[in-house]
Every structure is written in structure tokens, then in C-alpha cells.
Amino acid sequence: MKTVQQPRNQTSISGKPNTGFLRELFRNRYSYLLVLPAMIYVFIFSYATYPYLLIAFQRFNYQKGLFHSEWIGLENFKFFFSSNDAILVTLNTIKLNVLFLVFVTFFAVVIALLFNEIRNRVFMKFAQTTMIFPSFLSWIIVSYMMYSLFTMDYGIINQVIQAFGGEPVNWYSTAKAWPAILVGMKIWKEAGMASIIYLASIAGIDGSLYESADIDGATRWQKMTRITLPLIAPTIAILTLLNLGKIFYGDFGMIYAIIGDNGVLYPTTDVIDTYVFRALRQIGDPSNAAAVGLFQSTVGLLLVAVANWITRRFFKEGALY
Known part of the structure; x- marks a missing residue:
């Protein structure tokens, strides 16, 4: 006897949709x-x-x-590219973002590996909370904290320098010191939160691999370097590729909150976003800002595409697509 199949996009007797997507949605x-x-x-x-x-x-x-x-075609792009500061702010943006990407990724992976080695659950929760807490602070609050550290007369850093017989430094007039300071603050604020992703990746590793390594007499260092790191390498590669798309975007909230309109520090800290923001305040033309934003997005997309192509050729597991 022939049975009549019910069409897939009809609803069942119970009233629930039979279509795959609709069933999942319901x-x-x-x-x-x-x-x-x-x-x-x-x-x-x-x-x-x-x-x-x-x-x-x-x-x-x-x-x-x-x-x-x-x-008016490409005329708005001349606003940025014909500027005397275009090369400086572009190089500053790339340099700072590369430093942020490398050091935040490195410390996030290290923190995740260290968390994975902690066996005391109470200390584990305390350590994770401590590392993640800075991510919830706004850059405005962080800027006041930094001012208390680096101000000339009453800053804690200068007091420590003087305690060891050194001369106080006017940090807010020393441009060459600020790339290192900004990288340090970026690590402090974001590495803890970024480590959660890597820790989740580590949690997905098959435990039998570690058991086999224990039978073979592997040390904890060997298990970390021979098992954990290679298996989370695709996650590191994918997140790095995603962050490459933002390499032409300066962290406006961070840099403007900390540096503000301090022109003395512009040679090492002025990025595309802060430069355009100042120009927009003075000129008031949104078309110029939109042109620069489109330039940043386009270059970021090209960087991701090229980096993904290279990754797919040499490390297929770490490619986005």
C-alpha cells in the first residue's frame, strides 16, 4: 500500500512546523x-x-x-591624503595596533595556559575575576588612574623614581614613552577577557590526549607545549585574522581618554580616528569623516582577505574560510 508523504513545509498535526529552519526556530x-x-x-x-x-x-x-x-567623487579623500600629518597618523595607527595585537594575544594565551594549570577551584575563580575586572572599567576611569600614576608632582611612578634617587619625569611631555605605556594599559585591560576565549578552546581538548601523555611520562611543560598550544593554534590564528581587519582603526576611546588634546604627545600617539575627530570638530563636515572611515574599512577588508589567503596556504586549520 502506497503511503503519502507529508510535504516538508507543511505543519504537523501538533501545529509545530516541519521545515528544518522553522522547526529549529520554534x-x-x-x-x-x-x-x-x-x-x-x-x-x-x-x-x-x-x-x-x-x-x-x-x-x-x-x-x-x-x-x-x-x-563630488573622490574629492573628500583629499582631505586626509593631502594632509601633512596623513603619513604620521597612519604609521602611528599601524604601529600601535600591531603592538596591541601581538602583546595582547601573547599575554592572553599565556594567562589561559596558566589558568589551565591551576587546580584549586577557589583560587581559580579569584584569579579569573581579578584578571577580567579591568575589562569592565571605562577608559575615562582608567585615564584618571593613569594620571595618579604618571603626573609630574604627585604621581606614584615619580615618587618611586625619587625614592631610588632618580629625577622625576614629566611623562605627559615625553612622547617616546607613551607607546609602551599604552601597550601596557591595553594588556592590563583586555588580556584577561581575551584569555577566556582561549581557555574555552583549551577546555574542548580531548582529555585522553593528556592521559596518554601522563602514561608516557610527559611533564606539565611538555603537555602545554606539545598538546595544548598546537591544538589552540587555529583559534589564535582565526582571532588574529579577525583583529587584522581593525588594524587601521585606532582605539579612539582609549587614546582620546588618555591623551586628549595634548599636542606634545601627537608624534607617537595620534592615530587616524583622533585626527579625523579633531578635524571634524573644526570643519564640521561629515563627508570627510565618512571618506576616511571607508578607507579604513576597505584596507582592513583587504588585509583580512590577504592574510586569510596566506594562512590557508600554510596553515589551513587557522583560516577563516
């Missing part, structure tokens, strides 16, 4: 409901803003709007 409806606000936020502030990229090629007029403003 089954986990409360989970998707929790994600909905984040999805709406991303849609509004990321995808819905794409038409406004046209501003980069216009002399934007608020009264005329997006589709009636004067079209």
Missing part, C-alpha cells in the same frame, strides 16, 4: 528571543547604515539629504 524560540535585541542593534547600526557610505563621495548637505546632496 524549538529554541526563547533563545532566539534573547538574541533578538542584539540582532536588531547590529542591523540598525551596521547594515542599515550602508547607504550612508555615499556621503564619502558627496558634499553632504543636511537639508538636501542623502540622495540630493552634490556628488
Whole structure:
């Protein structure tokens, strides 16, 4: 006797949809409901803003709007590229972001490896909380903390230097010292949170590998370097590739909160974002800012694509696609 199959996109007797996607949506409806606000936020502030990229090629007029403003082609890009400071701020942006990427990644991996070796659960929770806490502080609060450390007369750093017989340093007038200071603050604030991702990757490693290593008499150092690190290498590579897309974006919140409008420190700390922000305050033309933002995004996309191509050729497990 022939049986009639029910079409896949019809609903069953119970009223639940039979289609794969709809079934998944219905089954986990409360989970998707929790994600909905984040999805709406991303849609509004990321995808819905794409038409406004046209501003980069216009002399934007608020009264005329997006589709009636004067079209001027690539003229807005001259605002940045013809500037005397374009090369300086571009090099500063790349240099600082490369330092941030290398050192934050290195310390995040080290912290994750150390967390993995802790056996006391109470100390583990305390250590994780301590390392993650700085991530929840705003850069404004951090800037005041740094001022108490580096101010000329009452700063803790200068008091320590004087206690050992040295001369106090006017840190806020010493431009060459600030790349190292900013990297140190970036590590302190973000490495703890970044280590959670690597720790989660370590937690997914098959425990039988460590048991086999124990039988073979491997030390903890050997298990860390021969098992843990190679197996989390794809995660490190993928996160590094994703961060390469932001290498032309300076951490505006960090640098502007700490450096502000201190022109003495611009030679080593002025980045594209802070430069454009100052220019936007003075000129008030959003088209120039949009042009620079489009330039940053385009270069970031190309860097990710090229880096992913190289990674796929030599380390396929670490490629994004």
C-alpha cells in the first residue's frame, strides 16, 4: 500500500512546523528571543547604515539629504591624503595596533595556559575575576588612574623614581614613552577577557590526549607545549585574522581618554580616528569623516582577505574560510 508523504513545509498535526529552519526556530524560540535585541542593534547600526557610505563621495548637505546632496567623487579623500600629518597618523595607527595585537594575544594565551594549570577551584575563580575586572572599567576611569600614576608632582611612578634617587619625569611631555605605556594599559585591560576565549578552546581538548601523555611520562611543560598550544593554534590564528581587519582603526576611546588634546604627545600617539575627530570638530563636515572611515574599512577588508589567503596556504586549520 502506497503511503503519502507529508510535504516538508507543511505543519504537523501538533501545529509545530516541519521545515528544518522553522522547526529549529520554534524549538529554541526563547533563545532566539534573547538574541533578538542584539540582532536588531547590529542591523540598525551596521547594515542599515550602508547607504550612508555615499556621503564619502558627496558634499553632504543636511537639508538636501542623502540622495540630493552634490556628488563630488573622490574629492573628500583629499582631505586626509593631502594632509601633512596623513603619513604620521597612519604609521602611528599601524604601529600601535600591531603592538596591541601581538602583546595582547601573547599575554592572553599565556594567562589561559596558566589558568589551565591551576587546580584549586577557589583560587581559580579569584584569579579569573581579578584578571577580567579591568575589562569592565571605562577608559575615562582608567585615564584618571593613569594620571595618579604618571603626573609630574604627585604621581606614584615619580615618587618611586625619587625614592631610588632618580629625577622625576614629566611623562605627559615625553612622547617616546607613551607607546609602551599604552601597550601596557591595553594588556592590563583586555588580556584577561581575551584569555577566556582561549581557555574555552583549551577546555574542548580531548582529555585522553593528556592521559596518554601522563602514561608516557610527559611533564606539565611538555603537555602545554606539545598538546595544548598546537591544538589552540587555529583559534589564535582565526582571532588574529579577525583583529587584522581593525588594524587601521585606532582605539579612539582609549587614546582620546588618555591623551586628549595634548599636542606634545601627537608624534607617537595620534592615530587616524583622533585626527579625523579633531578635524571634524573644526570643519564640521561629515563627508570627510565618512571618506576616511571607508578607507579604513576597505584596507582592513583587504588585509583580512590577504592574510586569510596566506594562512590557508600554510596553515589551513587557522583560516577563516
